[in-house]
Amino acid sequence: MFEYHGSITVRESAGDEDEGSRLRRIVDELRAHICRMNSPYLLDLRWMNGEPFIHLGGHSNHRSAPDVLELFRHVAAIAPGSYGLLHVRDDEDPGHENEIQVLRLARGTLTEHTEPLLSPCVPALEDPFSG
Numbered sequence: 480m481f482e483y484h485g486s487i488t489v490r491e492s493a494g495d496e497d498e499g500s501r502l503r504r505i506v507d508e509l510r511a512h513i514c515r516m517n518s519p520y521l522l523d524l525r526w527m528n529g530e531p532f533i534h535l536g537g538h539s540n541h542r543s544a545p546d547v548l549e550l551f552r553h554v555a556a557i558a559p560g561s562y563g564l565l566h567v568r569d570d571e572d573p574g575h576e577n578e579i580q581v582l583r584l585a586r587g588t589l590t591e592h593t594e595p596l597l598s599p600c601v602p603a604l605e606d607p608f609s610g
Contacts, residue, residue: 480541481539481567483565485535485547486535487561488561488562489506489524489530490502492559494560505558509531512553518537520535520537521536533563535547542572555589560586561584562586563584564582566580567581567582580592
């Protein structure tokens, strides 16, 4: 099972300068990228209160398209001022089968962490299997 939930605040840089048309071009490129992903799950890019945000979520039997990790890498590369979190539960990820992993995007860098509030999944989220 592969479950994920995340969001990204899209910013061209971490500074407070007016990004204007550059940010609009970045958002247009991201919108095209998201359309190519053709996700059957939640994958939304929209402007709210003058800022662009990406929201995503999904649940499939196995890690497969859309490649949401690649989307985070892509945003880090073209809009390094962006920030966000992606929570992932992948019971087929060796060494992390019983954890919620968090991908952190900040200042153009991605880091991976274990989510301590939801891990280990058994017993934090589910009862142990009693076969």
